[in-house]
Amino acid sequence: MTIAFIGLGIMGSPMAANLVKAGYDVVGYDVSAERVAELEARGGKGAAGVAEAVADADVVITMLPDSPQVEEVAPVVVAHGASGLIYLDMSTIRPDTSRWVAREAAAKGVRALDAPVSGGERGAVDGTLSIMVGGDPEDFAAARPVLGALGTTIVHVGPPGAGQTVKAANQLVVGGIYGLVAEAIVLLEASGVDPVAGLDVLAGGLAGSRILDIKRHTMIKREFAPGFRIDLHHKDMGIAVAAAREAGVALPLTAQVAQLVAAARAQGHGSLDHSALLKVVERFNG
Known part of the structure; x- marks a missing residue:
């Protein structure tokens, strides 16, 4: 399985590394070329942009600072991702933004879940994050194995936006x-x-x-x-x-x-x- 990981900051970088350790093929992108190089040093692959990262992905994860960044990146994910793609937005953003992402994704056959995390950098490094997930229960079940590489408390809490x-x-x-x-x-x-x-x-x-x-x-x-x-x-x-x-x-x-x-x-x-x-x-x- 190929996972595209967009946003390799304090939280995203160790999360992507844990996915590599779990045996997934991870393609990462960040506005910082240095962070992309760090992922490559840990066994992942780098991409020159969001579209390139998601083109062949089975799962896309975004870990971005705020709603505006998600609103910018999500349409690119939806436009370049394959039908049936699982899109996990693990950023912490407004619930209404997550509901908008879910609607836009569904119209293109992309399965979007909002899956923000708690546990801080330590939890990201150790793979012990708490993950609260909003979206379709069947999509959550499909994404559960990937989330298991990132956290220990993983709960489906309701429809789109509920995780946020x-x-x-x-x-x-x-x-x-x-x-x-x-x-x-x-x-x-x-x-x-x-x-x-x-x-x-x-x-x-x-x-x-x-x-x-x-x-x-x-x-x-x-x-x-x-x-x-x-x-x-x-x-x-x-x-x-x-x-x-x-x-x-x-x-x-x-x-x-x-x-x-x-x-x-x-x-x-x-x-x-x-x-x-x-x-x-x-x-x-x-």
């Missing part, structure tokens, strides 16, 4: 937990309590979370190398707020988290990991 709605819910929860962990660190340190010991206890109790498990020590050390950038989480919180508006529901804590993430970006931390919300909370406290 679940991802929006994921991002609002993740942002909220980062904000609260940041506040816990500030409280512990201001009170003269060892934050390492304090967060170790929290991680083993009801307050425990995946974020505490993998990020508490780097947050305490103020190490914010990006696994997932503030800039991208800012975009995702905008999607969550817009989804709430479309659904006609009030999410007050989500709105506050969105403002916290926006403050981090405004303060120049957009290129840092989203755990850098700690810097914003510290600034609040002088």
Whole structure:
């Protein structure tokens, strides 16, 4: 099976590499020639453009920054892909964009699924991503083996766009937990309590979370190398707020988290990991 992979960034590059390891023929394209060369060094093949990458593919995966990039690339995938092609958009974008992609693809005989992921760079490298999939159940079943090379929690959550709605819910929860962990660190340190010991206890109790498990020590050390950038989480919180508006529901804590993430970006931390919300909370406290 040949898989075309479009978008070889922080997440896409290790995901494509895992597909190569799983035995698939992977043809990759990215606007960065250096990233394409990295895929080739790992056993994949490079393409000069989207059309070339998808021409002979059985499955196409896009992992792009935002809705505008998907809106640009999806018509090329649909136009140059074969009938019956499985198209997995694993970007995090607006649900309405995913529904539009599904309609455009169906008109050309392409089977489109929105399949955003959670787990960050570590999950992408380890192949342990959580994948939430929207689209036709039969198309999901056909794509399941490929997704199995990328993640461990793979769930069909509903019709087109549903995967993106679940991802929006994921991002609002993740942002909220980062904000609260940041506040816990500030409280512990201001009170003269060892934050390492304090967060170790929290991680083993009801307050425990995946974020505490993998990020508490780097947050305490103020190490914010990006696994997932503030800039991208800012975009995702905008999607969550817009989804709430479309659904006609009030999410007050989500709105506050969105403002916290926006403050981090405004303060120049957009290129840092989203755990850098700690810097914003510290600034609040002088």
